[in-house]
Amino acid sequence: MGGLRQVGPPWVVPGPSGVSVRDRLKHLTAEDEAVLRLVGDHLGTLASRDLRERCAAGLEHDGEQWAGRKRALTQVSSSRWAGSITKATHDQWALARRGQLAHMQSLEAGVRTITHRLSLPVGEAGGKRAPGGYRSKREWFAKGRRLQVLTDRLQAARADWEAGVVHVVRGGKRLLNTRHHLESAQLTAEQWRTRWRTGRRFLQADGESGKRFGNETIRVSPGGEVSIKLPAPLAHVANAPNGRYVLACRVAFAHRGEQWADRVQASRAVAYRIHEDTARGRWYLTASWTTPAVETVPLSAARTNGLVGVDTNADHLAAWRLDAHGNPVGAPHRFDYDLSGTAAHRDAQIRHALIRLLHWAGRHHLAIAIENLDFTAETTREKHGRRKRFRKLIAGMPVARLRARLVSMAAELGITIVAVDPAYTSRWGAQHWHKALTSKNKKPTRHDAAAVAIGRRALGHPIRRRTAPPPAHRSDEQGHRTVQAGSGIPGREEPRPRVPGPRTRSLRAGREAKAGDQDAQHRSGRPAEHEPWQQDSLPLRL
Incomplete structure (x- = not known):
């Protein structure tokens, strides 16, 4: 028992804190798609600039700098678009920091394992809890070189972490690296360029409770009409009053549609995101909102x-x-x-x-x-x-x-x-x-x-079951059973169940010794128990 780690207690998992549903924007006109790409490219450029400024500020960023960035973005878009961009920037920067910390922990684990195995003789066998030495001198030498590589990477990652430097690519590093492997990805340069532009667009807006239909920037009416508040430089392409553009399609969320309709009619906050699937040539609208904490079952x-x-x-x-x-x-x-x-x-x-x-x-x-x-x-x-x-x-x-x-x-x-x-x-x-x-x-x-x-x-039951009693006789002379429960578990040494009827030839029914008494235990100076041990039908509980 001393070598086992402590097992944590079970707990009830809380429910999700948010909901996300998606529907396709069908029957879009060519003009609608052109406006969506125009707005997305313009806001994507602003988001890239804002992310660059946030990464340059590093750990010295404060609320005053945040407000300054938002004021600068408001002049070339709108107040709500600026708020969505700055919030998305901070979320992306925080995600990069968490990924950086996880990368450092992975490098530390690799360095620790290699250092331990290099300290052991070549060919030494390992155990269940720790690996042994490397199999050959060749592998030992190769791992020694790899240790230097991992150490250098760990030092660079630690330096970036302390300085607050993160490495972020809008559109994704995987898609960026795909540009150098177009043949293996089965893409042409033009196809990759289309995906790259699509991945860097910005068409998402946070909801706001109390506003009409829960969102002033990307508004969806209960009937499914989608309209977008255009940035100030693109107000000339509006086809509706107040600088808005109404799409020719209608949306109807099949999954959780009733919940979405209730929120929209009550003007509760709903966030929207519009994105294009270049592989299928389709446009989608994603709606998301937070849900109140549900009281879990005890x-x-x-x-x-x-x-x-x-x-x-x-x-x-x-x-x-x-x-x-x-x-x-x-x-x-x-x-x-x-x-x-x-x-x-x-x-x-x-x-x-x-x-x-x-x-x-x-x-x-x-x-x-x-x-x-x-x-x-x-x-x-x-x-x-x-x-x-x-x-x-x-x-x-x-x-x-x-x-x-x-x-x-x-x-x-x-x-x-x-x-x-x-x-x-x-x-x-x-x-x-x-x-x-x-x-x-x-x-x-x-x-x-x-x-x-x-x-x-x-x-709440133990996993390990009791085994049969020791083979010598029905007592504990040879020690406790090999898988007996730990001393802290209640009921571990309770009296054994009483079996009606004669127990032995020398003891009448109803006059047996109590298994819970000290006299019933096989100890020095104590008589051995007269009551036989009988195992219950499987499985047993402790």
Whole structure:
């Protein structure tokens, strides 16, 4: 027990704090598309300049500089466009800082691992908690050179972090680097240029409660009419009063359309974003708004009727229903998904698997228990060495996307999500539940056993089961059972259950020794217990 890390308690996951829906802008005229590109390019240029000024200010930026930047942008656009641009700039700068910190932590982990392995003799075997030395002198020499490279990168990253320098590209670094690999990306120079201009456009506006339809800059009426407040230099292209341009299309949000209509009619804040999909030649409008914090269900209420334990894997979700006592009920379920192909295909596969899981849990009115997985430190190149397949397996698991999707979809269906500490769930599930749940007609996998372990931890029950008593005789002469619970768990040393009827030939019924007394324990100077030990039907609880 001393070598195990402390396991955190389970908790109920709060619901999402915002909603985002999207609809296609159909039947746009050529003039509409030309105006959208004109406005987006103009505001994108202003956003690029503002981002450059923000990055130049670094850590010395303050509220006065923010107000000065907004005043300068207001003169060439409008007050609300300037507010949206400056807010987007600050969000992008903060995101770059968080990415910079994560990059530094990854470099520190790599340097720490290589330094440790270089200090060991070549060929020395490693353990479960620490890797061993490198296999050959050639690998040792190559890793020594890599250590110098990572150290230089870490020093440069630390210098940028202390100076407040971030490296940001509007439009994305990936798209920028694609310019040098057009052949492998199967793009022409003109196609890349079109995507680059599209990615750098700015057509998004934050909502404002109390204003007409919740947004003065990009306004959508309850009937679906879309109009845009043009920047001051482009007011000459307006086709409506007050410098506005009305698009010829109508929008109707199929998903959460009633919620959106209620907010618009009540003039509550709704943020909009217009963007173009160059691959399909389509325009889309995305609406988003924040939702009030939903009061989560207490953990005790989520455990009332049991729950569904779910084990996340690279190609499927393994689920098993458990009752309130932690006993598996029925047969395990498997929800497969295929993560090959495009990003849209992978996202659709995840949503399809999650909706099947949620519908199954909803039919039984049960909560769902899932591990709080975080593989940010596990995907480093130096942690697993030559185990490339294992590194790809971990990196390919859509943990963050699956978790966000599950929480959002479960909140919509009114299903509670319970998160548990992932420590030892797979190991203890395979050790204590895989064999116990296997029969001639039931062949559960190790992932199914891990789902049982996750569910038991969410219910507050221990995962590890008691083993048979020592083989010498029915006492504790040879020490406690190998998987006995820790001393801090209540009920660990309670009296054993009373079995009616004669216990031994020398003791009549009703006169047996109490297993909880000191005399019943096999200690020096104490008589051994007369009551035989009888194991309950599997699974046992502590």
